[in-house]
Amino acid sequence: MNYHVIAQFHEKTRYYWNYSKDSLVDDLLIPLIQKDVRIAKKSGVETIFNFGAISYFTVLATKKRLSLKGARIPNELKDRSFIQEHNITSQIINEVKVLTKYSNKSILQYALMEPLDQIFVVMKFGDEVLDLVYKSVIKPLGEEFGYKVLRVDEIQDSGFINQQTLENISKSKIVIADLTMESPNCYYEAGFAHALGKEIVFCIKKDGKVHFDLSSNRFIEWRSDSDYREKLTERLKAIREKQSD
Template identity: 40%
Template sequence: MYKPVVVYDIERSTRTNHFTRIVVESLVATNPTMTAMNRDTICSIWQTPAHEISTKHHLFFGFDSPRAHGQYMIRSDQRSSITELLNDSGKARLTTWLINQREQGERCPDVTREVIEAAQNAQDMSVPKRINRVLQFLGAPRGRRPTEGVTLDPNPEGTTLDGKGTAYYELLARSESITWEGDLKALLDHLEKNGLVNRIDLHGGLQFHYALELSGFERVEELREAHPDSDQAFVAMWFDDELEPAYVDGISRAIEGAGYRPLRVDKQQFADKIDDRIISEIRRSRFLVADFSQGKDGARGGVYYEAGFAHGLGRKVIFTCRKEDIDHVHFDTRQYNHILWENAEDLRKQLEERITAVMGDGPLKGRGET
């Protein structure tokens, strides 16, 4: 079985003088690494075991790394920037960025110099959020029984990982941890002390099996309930007649086509601040679509606030922007994977595909109820 997979070439942009990617489609065999190449190699970020993946261009190196929680690619002349600019905390933040990009639908993110610098200056993930990430990792998939769990090998050796070593590296990545002692182990010890997980030492304490206690399952379910199984998608955008076709024929139709119900608080209800209605509707929504297109007067600050508020709640945010406006988007937001659109139909097509990829088909899919 074959399917189209996106790989990349580059050219110099005369407008921005930055390297931009040209999407090229290539038919390759369907497999987890996007290519028939499956050679063992070393992750450029963490110097840990990984698989090499083909990017179809000699200037790019591609990796499928458990320690980076998946695939990424990097230009050959940027590999040294990681060690030059990032300490271990910066590498952990870069790993979190990669995970976020994949959750936004970009299967193999590009680690550019700009991304590396952003990771250098980013804030560390809070300890409570890291603890919750560990719990959610141990609680997935949803059907896992109390007697099941995850076996971790904190001392993986060699260049070929087994399931225990892979799980250990993936949990380091998900929890923005750096080491075992005093870091990931401290998070797990906290959960064990509070009766949320159970630990069994294996092979003389060289490996550890962790499983959720019933109270741990209850906590994981509480975290899931904080991300409601709603059919509502909140839309944050610039309220202007110029963008009305983009909403009516683009965003709204895309959300409905994916099986969800769009909600936009119109300009009559918006009063120069984020009012209670907007906050409550974001809380009720399953995800948020934020369009950062803007007019001559600049961006509408509310879009940034609403996207940030949704992020703080743990909601997925799907970023879009009119192609001609992307250079005016604030850097902190521009680092996310935006859908760049040229017209309403282009926006509809790309957005519906992204929603389906990131969120899955909505509860209204095929019912004609949207």
């Protein structure tokens, strides 16, 4: 099969045609999910392309390769009836499912959610020390910076808690992941946020154990509430400055 994509980029439409399935995933879908900035060629000239600026896309599949026939873009990709006949966007969405035991949405659907001025906090709850840190430091500090701050135990909506967690990670501009208690769920949720290209602030109590290969990530190591507040304040200031550039 040959795969083709029609993508809306700001006020312009971009067309990609005659991709293999592997190339479709590696060169288009994964950069879209991760909101990558990549080098692309336009009229033979290398330019920077921001996949995060794509607002929607359509995926088509054909047995035969499309040809230009003297045009800059295959005429079929501008033919509404052809697009309707060969549209496999839903099928692709279903094939890129992310752990169905956690969710019935695909990672593509999560990646396309519009982020809010929200911080989602990934941490083990029910622990006296971490609950106190969340209520006295993380939540009020995030609100001081103008964000809505949410932890999974504060979600009021009905439904599956794991799906609500993923949706709130997707809708948040920042994810704070405190891995102090070595919770497997917290590592999974932090990994999901990383896959979406979220701004993640990793935290851990001093002398806590970090699993997996996270040594390259910058952690806030905290000893006390005041230490946590001071270091998190500096990190949020840095993020705000970066996002305002």
